[in-house]
Amino acid sequence: MRTENLDAKSIERFLEHLANVSDDPNDLRRLQKKYSSNFLPSSFLLDSPLLRLEREQREKFDNDSLHETYTSQDDQEASLRHLTELRWILRKAWREADPRLRQWHAFDLRRRFHRMMNPDREQEPPDATPFEQAVYYFQQNHQRARYCQNPECFNPYYISSHLKPTRFCNPKCAGPAQKAVKLEWWNKHKQEMLRKRKAQRKQRKISHKRGKEN
Numbered sequence: 729m730r731t732e733n734l735d736a737k738s739i740e741r742f743l744e745h746l747a748n749v750s751d752d753p754n755d756l757r758r759l760q761k762k763y764s765s766n767f768l769p770s771s772f773l774l775d776s777p778l779l780r781l782e783r784e785q786r787e788k789f790d791n792d793s794l795h796e797t798y799t800s801q802d803d804q805e806a807s808l809r810h811l812t813e814l815r816w817i818l819r820k821a822w823r824e825a826d827p828r829l830r831q832w833h834a835f836d837l838r839r840r841f842h843r844m845m846n847p848d849r850e851q852e853p854p855d856a857t858p859f860e861q862a863v864y865y866f867q868q869n870h871q872r873a874r875y876c877q878n879p880e881c882f883n884p885y886y887i888s889s890h891l892k893p894t895r896f897c898n899p900k901c902a903g904p905a906q907k908a909v910k911l912e913w914w915n916k917h918k919q920e921m922l923r924k925r926k927a928q929r930k931q932r933k934i935s936h937k938r939g940k941e942n
């Protein structure tokens with residue numbers, strides 16, 4: 729994993745992708761692969777001493793018993809489990825309304841990642857790895873991290889480009905809600921509007937008639 733300074737856009741894209749990724753193992757694998765050169769390790773098991781230790785213990789246990797042996801498939805599954813754990817904490821931070829708790833969950837995320845990657849140094853602060861930088865960036869810009877209010881949105885976790893409050897990730901998502909608001913308004917004001925229109929039509933007819941008479 730590289731530790732150079734990252735630009736804001738790539739950090740935002742990574743955070744959104746991690747928060748939005750589905751439970752489908754294929755999606756999770758694609759995400760891990762996509763970011764394995766910077767934000768994420770290629771596998772939490774291969775790149776993390778703690779998880780390697782876990783694996784060694786498991787293998788020892790397997791050899792001592794009649795259990796099935798530990799396979800690379802298990803490694804992969806375990807690695808994806810760690811990824812979903814990180815996603816779960818990120819989502820918690822993202823959807824938390826209280827800024828103090830939001831910061832806490834984000835900090836917890838940095839700490840857990842550090843613990844996964846450097847269990848022997850967990851009492852010391854982590855290096856500025858891309859993941860550490862990304863979540864620190866989230867903490868500094870947390871007011872722009874929003875959740876799209878369209879219940880059918882596929883990628884509801886988004887980072888707005890400005891501080892002005894927004895409820896939807898894009899105009900497409902806002903569409904149905906805006907229509908619903910218009911419909912609600914119409915139902916409320918229907919009688920009154922129809923009365924007005926009728927009166928206007930009547931008025932037009934009268935002036936038309938007068939125009940003819942003159």
Ligand SMILES: [Zn+2]
Nearest residue numbers: 876881897901
């Ligand atoms: Zn949306």
